[in-house]
Amino acid sequence: MPGKYEYIEHTADLGFRAYGTTCQELFVNAAEALFEALVSVETIREKVQRTVAVTAAAPDELMVSWLSELLYLFDTEGLLLRGFEIKSMKNNRLEATVRGEIMDPARHEIKTGIKAVTYHQLYVRQGNGIWESQVILDL
Template sequence: MLGRKMEKFKFLKHTADIKFQAYGKSLKEAFSNAALALTAVFSEDEIKGKTKKKISVLGNDDKELLYSFLEEIIILVDTKNLLLGKVSKVKIVAGKLEAELLMDRTENYDIRGDVKAVTYNEMLIEKKAGKFMVQVVVDV
């Protein structure tokens, strides 16, 4: 279909925790959409990115990079009271992910939940038909 937008992410059933899949035309886009899905666990509000934050994480493989990237976002929520509005830039090279995040203060939004940690449980990174899918379970 012409003009049809790809779904960014969706939540799946999980017994105790929260599981989601995020999609993208590139691995960078799938990671960015996973970060947006993670933010949706914290708040249903549309977050306005007012504060620019640069992060850099390391990983031995793509799963470690995804894990570290999402954990860094949780740390920003927990320690700096910042929610992600948009991932404006992502660069993945040789076990290093660098990203520029647009964030806003948590007090400006209704917070509905808390995320304790990202898990490796059921984590997937797949490429099919030129599109990427990442699956993540977070401990709540």
């Protein structure tokens, strides 16, 4: 496996490819890639916890729903997240516990603003025992 995730070039926006040995691990790594694009994840402390549940029509759409949900928590509550625990995942429904803290401008330097998670060139796939997903963010 090439690593947890890698960022890819896109003229106006930012994309990443995330990997995992299981589908759950893939979703966890993608979530981390999202927050690492926003701030340095190592500066996030796990102080508060939330439960997240999302559904979609297909695995790739579930990825967008999941990341959009996390972005929504950041946009409305200022929640920066790093601890992702997938509680259940079946039939394109995902339940997770996520941990992090409210953004503190003194400790968290925003690298870039993220408007949305797009469906452009999106995929979630599995091959040779590795799960892989590509996501393009709108900045």
